[in-house]
Amino acid sequence: MAIKATVYKANLQIADMDRGLYATHQVTLAREPSETDERMMVRLLAFVLNVPADDHDGALAFARGAADAEEPDLWQRSLAGDLRQWIEVGQPDERRLVRAAGRAERVALYVYSSAAHIWWAGVQNKLARLNNLAVWQLPSAQSQALAALAARSMQLQVTVQDGQVWVGDAEHNIEVQPVALKTPVYRNY
Numbered sequence: 001m002a003i004k005a006t007v008y009k010a011n012l013q014i015a016d017m018d019r020g021l022y023a024t025h026q027v028t029l030a031r032e033p034s035e036t037d038e039r040m041m042v043r044l045l046a047f048v049l050n051v052p053a054d055d056h057d058g059a060l061a062f063a064r065g066a067a068d069a070e071e072p073d074l075w076q077r078s079l080a081g082d083l084r085q086w087i088e089v090g091q092p093d094e095r096r097l098v099r100a101a102g103r104a105e106r107v108a109l110y111v112y113s114s115a116a117h118i119w120w121a122g123v124q125n126k127l128a129r130l131n132n133l134a135v136w137q138l139p140s141a142q143s144q145a146l147a148a149l150a151a152r153s154m155q156l157q158v159t160v161q162d163g164q165v166w167v168g169d170a171e172h173n174i175e176v177q178p179v180a181l182k183t184p185v186y187r188n189y
Helices: 037-050 094-103 116-127 140-147
Strands: 006-016 021-031 060-062 074-077 083-089 106-111 133-137 153-161 164-168 173-176 179-182
Touching: 006 037, 021 037, 021 060, 037 060, 037 074, 037 083, 037 106, 037 140, 037 153, 037 164, 083 094, 094 106, 094 116, 106 116, 116 133, 116 179, 140 173
Parallel strands: 006 153, 083 106, 106 133
Antiparallel strands: 006 021, 060 074, 074 083, 133 179, 153 164, 164 173
């Protein structure tokens, strides 16, 4: 019998001053047996940093990511079915990102771990031509501190200002400073 995913629930209170977004979101995450708390919490952070102000053009949703090779970790489809955002976490194969860049208007990647810079050095030139790709690195110590906040039921307050992110619960508050490795060149979408 296969091991099933573990369900986590998070109540997110978001104050993103960089985007003028102030919202509360109730989300449910399925943590696959092969997934760590660190990866799951980076997926949750990716949701916070990319959630649109409203759902008028489709909602940002957790996809099957680790459980399905054809889906990202998060995605946003417009009401017409167009793929607006494709969001990955970790260090995917560059061909996966090239394919995603051809399918979605915007692609974001959040890398973490102490070996992320080695991975990036190997794929940076292959991904340079993807104008709709943004790559962000989370410092290893910060992503591990984020993992320490993981609980089956979470109440998290997230504040974003000047590119710095503060994530806290009732007892802990951590700072995460995503580092831009590649910024997109978006056309007028």
